[in-house]
Amino acid sequence: MMKKRLLNPTETVLWVILILATIVSLTVFEDTAARIAASVAIVIGMFKARIIFIYFMEVRVDPRLRIVNEIWTLLVGSIILGGYWLTALNS
Amino acid sequence: MNYNMTNNSITSLAKNGGEALEHVAVKPKLPGDPGIWMIVTLDSFVFCVYFFIFTVERMNNLALFEQGQLQLNTVLGFANTLVLLTSSLFVVKAVKAARERIPDKVKVNLLLAILCGVAFGVLKVVGYTLDIQDGHSLTTNLFFGYYFAITGIHFVHVLIGLVALIVCFNKARRNPMDDKYLVWIESGATFWHFVDMLWVIIFPMFYLLRAV
Numbered sequence: 001m002m003k004k005r006l007l008n009p010t011e012t013v014l015w016v017i018l019i020l021a022t023i024v025s026l027t028v029f030e031d032t033a034a035r036i037a038a039s040v041a042i043v044i045g046m047f048k049a050r051i052i053f054i055y056f057m058e059v060r061v062d063p064r065l066r067i068v069n070e071i072w073t074l075l076v077g078s079i080i081l082g083g084y085w086l087t088a089l090n091s
Numbered sequence: 092m093n094y095n096m097t098n099n100s101i102t103s104l105a106k107n108g109g110e111a112l113e114h115v116a117v118k119p120k121l122p123g124d125p126g127i128w129m130i131v132t133l134d135s136f137v138f139c140v141y142f143f144i145f146t147v148e149r150m151n152n153l154a155l156f157e158q159g160q161l162q163l164n165t166v167l168g169f170a171n172t173l174v175l176l177t178s179s180l181f182v183v184k185a186v187k188a189a190r191e192r193i194p195d196k197v198k199v200n201l202l203l204a205i206l207c208g209v210a211f212g213v214l215k216v217v218g219y220t221l222d223i224q225d226g227h228s229l230t231t232n233l234f235f236g237y238y239f240a241i242t243g244i245h246f247v248h249v250l251i252g253l254v255a256l257i258v259c260f261n262k263a264r265r266n267p268m269d270d271k272y273l274v275w276i277e278s279g280a281t282f283w284h285f286v287d288m289l290w291v292i293i294f295p296m297f298y299l300l301r302a303v
Contacts, residue, residue: 025299087302
């Protein structure tokens, strides 16, 4: 029962998670070293995008489209984060 | 979750002296019209290209992009994220109510989602106005060129999503909560969540990505 609830959270619980994640990314931005803050913000952004894809857009019901979306999220995250770190390490 | 009942999956079983039992298997399917998924998938890859171009340009013009990012209003970007995520919550609730055939709940949640969408628009216009007052425009430099172009294209998506939600709201007032309406509201919701999903990436990319 508990496991089922964890796998199928209600929309309000998901919304709270999304809002908290946004607050965390902004708090980290204000208080932490730039490189860590930027990396955390991008990872949190990808995490939020994944929640919206899987639960709000209900992509979880279609395994093929879910794979496409997982690849998309991974690709976008790698592009932004990879580009950021390549620049950071060379500067 | 939406379920599609297929005739092929209905199997009749004869047991105990010829008594027939019908077992109905249900297969979940993607919400809304398949066309909206085509649009959303193609559009997501177009935005992937925008993100790639922005990242490459940032790598080549780091000082300019860092300077530009410092001049953006992070609080407004944060507020935009909150209202868009909240509108998505109301849209999810509206779709759920439509599946349960509760018109009043559909209308209230859609109205709240539309109001949040309008609030996003107002905040964005305020943000653009402040940027322009500070002397920035599409042609100021490369950073602001990308900032206005990408957030502008996203803003156009928000306006299209708002029109879709208003159409769904009007249909909820005039038409019955039938399967046809369900396709409408699910398609509108899919597009709206897509717009929301893009913003949760655009926000950190423009506002929170700093090197120093």
